[in-house]
Amino acid sequence: MKELQIKINATQETSYPIFIEENILNNAYEYINKYTKANRFLLITNDKVYSLYGEKLKNKNTEILILPDGEAYKNMDTLNLIIDKAIEIKLERTDAIIALGGGVTGDTAGFAASIYQRGIDFIQIPTTLLAQVDSSIGGKVAVNHKYGKNMIGSFYQPKLVLADISTLNTLDERQFKTGLAEVLKYAFIEKSCLADKDYKLFEFLDSNHNEILNKNSAILKELISICCELKSSVVNKDEKEKGLRSILNFGHTYAHAIEKLTNYEKYTHGEAVSIGMRLIFDLALKEKFISIEYYNSCINLINKYRLKTDYEENFDKEQFYKTMQSDKKVKNSNINFVMPIKEKEVKLTNNIDKKIIVGGI
Ligand SMILES: NC(=O)c1ccc[n+]([C@@H]2O[C@H](COP(=O)([O-])OP(=O)(O)OC[C@H]3O[C@@H](n4cnc5c(N)ncnc54)[C@H](O)[C@@H]3O)[C@@H](O)[C@H]2O)c1
Ligand SMILES: [Zn+2]
Numbered sequence: 380m381k382e383l384q385i386k387i388n389a390t391q392e393t394s395y396p397i398f399i400e401e402n403i404l405n406n407a408y409e410y411i412n413k414y415t416k417a418n419r420f421l422l423i424t425n426d427k428v429y430s431l432y433g434e435k436l437k438n439k440n441t442e443i444l445i446l447p448d449g450e451a452y453k454n455m456d457t458l459n460l461i462i463d464k465a466i467e468i469k470l471e472r473t474d475a476i477i478a479l480g481g482g483v484t485g486d487t488a489g490f491a492a493s494i495y496q497r498g499i500d501f502i503q504i505p506t507t508l509l510a511q512v513d514s515s516i517g518g519k520v521a522v523n524h525k526y527g528k529n530m531i532g533s534f535y536q537p538k539l540v541l542a543d544i545s546t547l548n549t550l551d552e553r554q555f556k557t558g559l560a561e562v563l564k565y566a567f568i569e570k571s572c573l574a575d576k577d578y579k580l581f582e583f584l585d586s587n588h589n590e591i592l593n594k595n596s597a598i599l600k601e602l603i604s605i606c607c608e609l610k611s612s613v614v615n616k617d618e619k620e621k622g623l624r625s626i627l628n629f630g631h632t633y634a635h636a637i638e639k640l641t642n643y644e645k646y647t648h649g650e651a652v653s654i655g656m657r658l659i660f661d662l663a664l665k666e667k668f669i670s671i672e673y674y675n676s677c678i679n680l681i682n683k684y685r686l687k688t689d690y691e692e693n694f695d696k697e698q699f700y701k702t703m704q705s706d707k708k709v710k711n712s713n714i715n716f717v718m719p720i721k722e723k724e725v726k727l728t729n730n731i732d733k734k735i736i737v738g739g740i
């Protein structure tokens with residue numbers, strides 16, 4: 380059993396554990412009852428995840444709401460369904476919402492928990508690799524608006540996170556790789572950025588790639604725990620994304636534009652992120668910010684995991700640039716770039732010429 384304690388600003392209120400283990404769902408309520416005083420629960424999941432794991436979470440004190448599957452349902456209508464259900468079953472302030480599923484379920488259910496009766500306890504049970512290493516940690520919860528992704532949301536920390544690594548066995552290869560793209564992102568930023576300690580993820584990924592691609596459970600447990608530690612150390616220093624947390628956006632400036640211009644349908648988020656990281660490395664090489672040796676070592680790692688690095692579209696450069704500028708993280712139209720350029724050095728810049736930014740598109 381791996382147990383990590385997440386401390387956001389080191390207060391008791393916002394400190395919570397993450398448990399990483401195989402088959403932890405079989406005794407989920409032992410953990411849940413230890414970390415919340417809730418009497419009743421509203422479990423939010425989707426049809427696919429419910430059919431795989433719903434049985435394990437059935438309990439006489441738990442009502443279940445099954446949502447349709449997909450990013451298209453991460454919206455205000457679904458949020459309203461959750462709130463309607465909570466009111467209907469008379470969920471009280473001292474009760475709790477449990478999210479069982481990937482990042483879509485976690486983000487939507489977490490946002491509902493943050494606003495229902497001004498906030499009730501929330502428990503994350505992430506079942507995708509992406510949710511276990513990324514979206515279930517850090518407290519960002521949100522739904523999409525038709526004009527933009529994650530436009531309506533809040534910062535709200537769960538009471539605990541239960542990451543059952545055996546759920547990853549039913550995840551298809553494409554979704555598994557989506558999570559791996561975020562894992563590689565952590566490896567690049569750790570190597571170039573967290574100068575106060577020795578990095579370990581890059582080497583871990585380099586030497587264990589067969590085990591990871593074959594979902595070896597001991598190795599996955601170690602991998603997920605390193606990622607959770609990394610994300611929590613960044614979030615702990617900068618919960619509300621005033622500075623440091625922005626390094627987690629590496630690759631995302633391009634990724635968000637690719638996702639938007641293909642209507643969030645063609646590529647998974649992770650696929651767009653690995654393409655985005657490759658575009659940044661190319662840009663950094665072209666501008667001579669990065670040595671060819673460092674560039675090769677990073678691109679080799681991406682290729683070792685057979686992550687997507689190319690797209691088929693012929694994007695219009697002007698439209699691509701405008702889409703990048705409309706990202707909600709862009710201030711005063713300046714596009715911010717996070718570039719891990721060598722060991723213990725990350726370049727943060729918003730001063731790159733438009734022609735260069737979309738030159739490789
Ligand atoms: N809050 C954050 O900090 C944060 C960070 C990154 C991403 N996100 C959000 O997370 C979302 C993406 O999350 P995701 O990649 O988990 O997508 P997802 O929730 O859509 O899950 C992907 C697919 O896998 C299925 N699935 C889930 N668990 C499964 C399992 N164990 N076996 C088989 N199938 C399973 C889902 O039903 C879905 O079809 C996006 O909306 C993104 O904005 C949030
Ligand atoms: Zn991401």
